[in-house]
Amino acid sequence: MRALRVVALGYLAVMLVVPLGVVAYKTFEPGLGAVWESITTPAAIHAFWLTVEVAAIAVPLNAVFGVVTALVLVRSDVRGKRLLEALIDLPFAISPVVVGLALVLLYGRTGWFADLPFQVIFSLPGIVLATVFVTLPFVVREVVPVLREVGDDQEQAAATLGASRAQTFRRITLPSIRWGLVYGVVLSTARAIGEFGAVSVVSGKVSGETETLTLLVEKRFTNFDLAGAYAASTLLALLALATLVAMTLLNRRKDPA
């Protein structure tokens, strides 16, 4: 048992802990002032707010869609729901590059929807679409098991007490799935903030316009601004750690046992 523990923890240390420490070290090596400067350049600030904006649009969309889909998958027995269930995980299994390419082929210069009145590719809508694509399954995947476990006894009880469907949803269903929903939202947000491949294909990477934080990291790295790349990375890593903390706390809420 002891040997197993050493092997397992050693593996995790090498794989997870050491790299994280190295980025933090590399970041603060040039000094705090330099770090502050490199994450407050106009390009960096714009990238930060763009990232927030994209997440703020994509995540609520997926939250609503996720709850509707979960309800369909668990509570109804309409035909065709098995197919929906099978396809819902698709974004998890697809390469981000393929996602980006698909959007370019659909909305780009030569795409099927090239004649829309507004620009999609190389602009905000494209980035949002890519982000919605890659984060689509999270909320569904978290809410479905909770709905299954809660069962529909309480909903039926509410119905016998005279509650309408909307009232039952708002006062019974939603409260019972809230922690699962929040958990899914946290995962979606983390992925939305961190998405690189799909966004990198559709954004065009125009500094100060369509450049998100992850794209900024890549650009700085390829422009040999290593310190700047590490600083932006640390910012993202801090967001990741916040996500982990939120997940751990929520996990305890989800199952208090």
Added chain:
Amino acid sequence: MISVSSATKRYGDFAALDDVSIDVEPGSLTALLGPSGSGKSTLLRVIAGLEEPDAGAVVLEGRDVTYVHPQQRGVGFVFQHYAAFKHLTVRDNVAFGLQIRKRPKAEIAAKVDELLEVVGLSGFQRRYPSQLSGGQRQRMALARALAVEPKVLLLDEPFGALDANVRAELRAWLRRLHDEVHVTTVLVTHDQEEAMELADRIVLLNHGRVEQVGAPRELYDAPASDFVMGFLGPVARVQGGLVRPHDVAVLVEPDGDGAVEAQGRRGRHRLPAAAGTGVQRRVTQDSGSSASGCSSAGRLPAARSASVTCSTTPRRLERTAIHTCCSGAALPA
């Protein structure tokens, strides 16, 4: 022969076993009986090697196995919730122990078929545990434990998860099986009826200690303590003492109003009936051969001096002296 001496096991402040010593005769069927938390399951698991005692020793057939891994003890263990190997068929479940022992294939096949026949599961060889009922799963688990020809068979509340009918059926079946196979068997149960019906000997445990050891009749008729008496059958309280309901007699005296008399563990208890109270009663002959019917409500007849066994609880009786002296337990109907 199983011998446990001075076994002690604590979980934090809780003493699951507190200096427990028992001897189990070879070939006998012994029941470890007690309320939940009495330490009976812990004792069984200590014998099996699934728990290690903090102190004390376990000797199986002359060999000290206190610190021997269950793997090497040669015991068969049957769990309350079957512990069926879900991913294996019935046949492979029963064959498991023999395969571990690297017996020849043909021998294993023959042995498995024979055992499934014994437990009434022939024809179920290819099924998975999920396709069996609870009773069938438990019989499969028994066959699995018996397959390795264990020196002792240990059963931990084996019928506890089954419904009443199946339980009674399996109980009778286990007794017959034991009479045929004669393997030393220790059974944990919290059901006194089960213990009385099945076991040659009962070890009654309470709070991690042995209260009494003996044949079922012994424990029932000569309980060593109020706890034993209370645990093994229905009791009524008469003047502070515990009595068996069938030992409660309503006495009719020519000159008086009668009385209630009961044979308790510490002698006779007697309580005169209040004058003028109406008693509805069922009179049986002393021989107990046949009921002579119920008389209507009224004073106790003062004619003959016969002792009548109070064997019913009519409505009116609830308000009489008999009720006040028999409170705390229902008389058997």
Added chain:
Amino acid sequence: MTGGALGLGVATMWLSLIVLLPLAAVVARSLDGGLEAFWDAVSSRQAVAALRFTLLISLAVTAINVVMGTLVAWVLVRDRFRGKRFVNALIDLPFALPTIVAGLTLLALYGDAIAYTRWAVLLALLFVTLPFVVRAVQPVLHELDREMEEAAHSLGASATTTFRRIILPNLIPAIISGAALAFARAVGEFGSVVLISGNVPFDTQVTAVYAYKQLESDNITGAAAVSVVLLLVSLLVLLGLRLLERRP
């Protein structure tokens, strides 16, 4: 039930608009130049080399994950040590950390030693796929009936025999499903390998990066064609998982 049908309609519309329609575009555009052009694009030497490398390294990554992920899950469920809750939380780090940061991190750590080699790709993929098997096996191991193991012990099975014949068979479905997800992720991974692999054709170039480069050099059909291959791999993995779940 009209509510169910309405919900299904909304969900399907959304899924189609966001996911299915773009994917259909990829498939359609890959065939723009006809089947022959598609085949040429897929079977070009560089594309085949990238695909072969991607599949092989993904298999290697999956194999390592099967062993290490099961081991980590085992230690997290069965072992007791200080700081276990912290370690447990840490497992999800690769899910939470942006892939580009992961790549940069590994580059900073192992830069001089392994950058732009196949080892670097292996390491990056191991990092991003670490949680899959662990998180799949953990709950199953947690729920596993301990009495099954005790029964095996009482029947004379040693600890290793019990693990091999009783525990492992019960974990296999979870291990496979975690491994399949890890494999799918590894095959399509882009962000963490794009910097550290160096993208050397016939050596460290993975298919996702190859497709990206094709797109950058305006070879739309070529990019779409290899993307269809990646898509097929994803679909096969998902299909396999579905079939596995159907089994009793």
